[in-house]
Amino acid sequence: xxxxxxxxxxxxxxxxxxxxxxxxxxxxxxxxxxxxxxxxxxxxxxxxxxxxxxxxxxxxxxxxxxxxxxxxxxxxxxxxxxxxxxxxxxxxxxxxxxxxxxxxxxxxxxxxxxxxxxxxxxxxxxxxxxxxxxxxxxxxxxxxxxxxxxxxxxxxxxxxxxxxxxxxxxxxxxxxxxxxxxxxxxxxxxxxxxxxxxxxxxxxxxxxxxxxxxxxxxxxxxxxxxxxxxxxxxxxxxxxxxxxxxxxxxxxxxxxxxxxxxxxxxxxxxxxxxxxxxxxxxxxxxxxxxxxxxxxxxxxxxxxxxxxxxxxxxxxxx
Numbered sequence: 001x002x003x004x005x006x007x008x009x010x011x012x013x014x015x016x017x018x019x020x021x022x023x024x025x026x027x028x029x030x031x032x033x034x035x036x037x038x039x040x041x042x043x044x045x046x047x048x049x050x051x052x053x054x055x056x057x058x059x060x061x062x063x064x065x066x067x068x069x070x071x072x073x074x075x076x077x078x079x080x081x082x083x084x085x086x087x088x089x090x091x092x093x094x095x096x097x098x099x100x101x102x103x104x105x106x107x108x109x110x111x112x113x114x115x116x117x118x119x120x121x122x123x124x125x126x127x128x129x130x131x132x133x134x135x136x137x138x139x140x141x142x143x144x145x146x147x148x149x150x151x152x153x154x155x156x157x158x159x160x161x162x163x164x165x166x167x168x169x170x171x172x173x174x175x176x177x178x179x180x181x182x183x184x185x186x187x188x189x190x191x192x193x194x195x196x197x198x199x200x201x202x203x204x205x206x207x208x209x210x211x212x213x214x215x216x217x218x219x220x221x222x223x224x225x226x227x228x229x230x231x232x233x234x235x236x237x238x239x240x241x242x243x244x245x246x247x248x249x250x251x252x253x254x255x256x257x258x259x260x261x262x263x264x265x266x267x268x269x270x271x272x273x274x275x276x277x278x279x280x281x282x283x284x285x286x287x288x289x290x291x292x293x294x295x296x297x298x299x300x301x302x303x304x305x306x307x308x309x310x311x312x313x314x315x316x317x318x
Contacts, residue, residue: 019057073116084126094142137202145186148174152214158206159199175222189220196225236275240296243270247292
């Protein structure tokens with residue numbers, strides 16, 4: 001990105017946020033903090049009313065706006081690709097709002113960009129995995145959770161746990177929305193468990209706002225949630241497994257869902273290294289690959305696989 005494009009992008013970035021730190025801009029545009037200060041000074045000298053608040057960040061003075069932004073064909077195409085990804089939540093207000101925004105963007109495109117996007121629209125399609133289940137999510141739950149997070153309101157909800165096949169009533173301090181794999185999660189402080197928890201959004205069966213607002217500053221934060229998650233990940237166990245080459249083509253992306261971190265070819269097989277939080281869960285996944293798997297480490301995983309295999313043998317023998 002050349003400097004003129006970057007300066008324009010910085011104005012748009014500042015204009016869309018109440019406060020932005022120098023560190024955030026340096027990371028976004030992959031430049032040094034010194035360059036950020038130099039760019040901000042150049043914009044101020046050019047007449048852009050940029051203010052600052054010590055310890056908080058920079059901002060555009062209220063009332064200043066750039067002329068309407070024009071999208072180029074690459075930006076519009078990226079948004080179109082995003083629309084295909086949104087199809088998984090097609091029945092929700094989240095997807096409906098995205099489609100509405102994309103329609104407004106189409107309306108301001110120049111004729112050449114519109115034609116480009118129309119052609120591309122007919123040649124982009126998202127195919128689900130054969131075993132991928134349809135995610136049934138309450139239509140307005142995203143809007144509800146977004147409002148609760150912004151307004152810092154405690155939410156009362158009914159949550160379904162498929163592992164225990166039970167519904168529980170939870171009072172949750174909402175901290176943020178997270179997308180992991182194919183699912184959206186609410187990160188929050190659960191008052192029932194008195195701990196940070198992640199709640200899959202499609203498992204929220206009922207919800208309402210309470211009259212209780214969170215304190216300012218809040219006692220529990222998304223930063224603290226992230227730090228705890230990082231500590232939990234540090235308790236992972238390393239597993240080294242050798243897979244016969246004949247079964248690799250059937251594995252697809254499954255390895256990524258089980259903590260895969262590295263692999264190499266060894267003696268005509270593929271040796272993979274994983275980090276897993278549950279040795280039991282990992283052992284049961286390995287069981288699906290039969291004799292195409294050789295466990296290198298740890299020994300306790302070998303022992304558990306032997307026990308599971310013996311259970312399976314006696315089950316079918318009887």
